[in-house]
Amino acid sequence: MSSRSKLFTIIIIGALALYAVVSLVVIWELTVPLNRQHQEDMRRAAELQQQIADLEFMLENTDDPDVVRRIAEELLGLVSPDEIVITGFADRQIDD
Numbered sequence: 001m002s003s004r005s006k007l008f009t010i011i012i013i014g015a016l017a018l019y020a021v022v023s024l025v026v027i028w029e030l031t032v033p034l035n036r037q038h039q040e041d042m043r044r045a046a047e048l049q050q051q052i053a054d055l056e057f058m059l060e061n062t063d064d065p066d067v068v069r070r071i072a073e074e075l076l077g078l079v080s081p082d083e084i085v086i087t088g089f090a091d092r093q094i095d096d
Contacts, residue, residue, distance in 0.1 A: 001009075061067045072078040079085055 058067050058071055062071075069080075
C-alpha cells in the first residue's frame, strides 16, 4: 500500500470517527431533555394517581363524618361555624 493510500485511509477513518462522535453528541443532547421530561411526567402521573386514590376513598366513604368534613374543607372551601377565617394579608405591606 502506498503512502498516499495510507493517508487517504487515515483521513476516511478519521472523518468517520468524527461523524460518529458528532452523531453521539447530537443524540445525547436530544435524549437528555426527553429523559428529564419523562421523569417529570412520571412524577406528575404518580401525583395524579394519588389524587385519584384519595378521591375514590372519599367517594366510597361519604358516610364517614371525617371524610365529609375533609370534602367540605378541601374541595368546597367551607369552614365550621366556630372557625375564624383571616384573609387579605398577602396583598398588604406591613410598615414598621
